[in-house]
Amino acid sequence: MSASRYGAEPSRVTRTVILSIVGAVFLIPLLALLQFSLRIGQPDASGVQTFGTQHYLDIFNPAFESTYDPLFTGLGNSLVICAITVLIVLVLLLPTMILVELKFPRYRRILEFVCIIPITIPAVVLVVGFIPIYSVVAQVFGSTPWTLAFAIGVIVLPYAYRPIAANLAGVDVVTLSEAARSLGASWTDVITRVIVPNLRRGILSSVFITIAVVLGEYTIASFLSQNTFQTALALIQQTDPYVAAIFALFALLVAFALLVLIGRLGSVGRKRRSS
Amino acid sequence: MTVAVSAAPATTARGAGKPSRRRSLVWLGLTPFALYVVLFLAIPAVLAVGSGFFDSTGAFTFANLKAFADPNIQSDFFSSFWVSALTAIIGAILGAIICFALLGTKPDGFLRTIVDSASSVLAQFGGLMLAFAFIATIGTQGLITVWLSQTFGLTANVFNNFNNGGPLLYQIPGLVIPYLYFQVPLMVLTFMPAMEGLKATWGEANATLGGTRVTYWTRIAMPILAPAFFGSVILLFANSFSSYATAAALIDQGGIVPLDIKQQLTSETVVGVSNVAGVLALGMVVIMILLMTAYSALQRRASRWQR
Structure with a gap:
């Protein structure tokens, strides 16, 4: 192969060398995080550090329950926010996207523009506006963590929009729905039994990305002083950095696993279609 | 955290619905989402940017814009600029090299799935946790800091005392290192589609x-990739400019604009005019709009070759 190369592709050796170096450099901080979470106490006089799983066991030790309680509460709050944000994507964004595709294709551009605005307006800017909004929201619903889902739903829009939009572009929903209608299906049937099954892959991807973004969201929760997974992590980092390290590592791995799952889902779908 | 905006999905003018008497009912279907976007995107955005134009009594004023003349705020905008520019340029170059290395691998193969997923995690999800990872790596007790002082006897190395201001990681220049760990992955995500747009036939034509x-890269690939590359640089700049979590976990005081906004919201003192957070928000939005306009212009040019 190397003799007849004239395109852009690197040789196998070049690729291996570059990717190994990059892989190693990117693994260092994560390994350091792991090593840090396994440290027990400070190094002794001669600089020898002892290691063990003590901090991992501490998490389940009833004696430390009050220390780690905010972390589990925060994680619980984040999961509730996740559920509501996913609901916002499925109940508000998805039907709107399908409706625009079917009935208002002229507005597709506008919808896309709206959905990517949150990239142009940084979260740290939006929160300045969320603070007065949330003083109203707090009067209506009380100052509870789940209300953050409304704000985070906006941050999630660009991430949630793209997989569904990409899926929609590849499926001719207009023809499909017309075919279904002419065969006597009701609109409910068209949506639930024809369109949604065809968008399954895009919907799943956007739900997973939504979950990952919500679990990683820090800015809004921190400015609006709510206890979520990330703000609890930031708080516990001050008192018990080891446990913060364990949870950070765990969260990164879970997010990674979710995204690998999206990737595999995508490729399985593509293979099925091409065969 | 921001995400890559790739080229707009294919827009064809098919299925333009005929007007019907159920039209108004269908219109109604768009209202819930429209209402949500107005309440939680449009109003907050207007409030954030508009609040800079009101004084403490609620009267309209341009006086708050004097905040931009404050030397501290100017220097923090400058810091934000150079951190963003530096991490965008280094991130873009390193990311482009990784994209190059990935050329010729199967797009839905195992390797690419791993690289894409790891990139998404670091680019979109990392934030606070990246800060923790770097405290454990180059913080005072970090793996590399301790290793340098124990193995090489460098008890005063660059990581635990930079510029005589304490540990590097807790100063503005120290942000460059953790920032690169989300900038490089973002570059991989945004630049890969452009790299894959390089057609094998162009290489063959060049050889014929x-x-x-060398001529292939300098005369064909680089000119074609240039708009996409500079577009990505802008996106990376915007990403770094607007990111908050990593810096907030490492630095308690201000120093870059997002941290100043937090500081101004918790204690309005330093500058002497009211609603400085709103003024800073306005400044950030103006810069972001300029960046995104430039980005979409370059993206349009780049997409010519991605069909």
């Missing part, structure tokens, strides 16, 4: 005309 691999 007697070109070498």
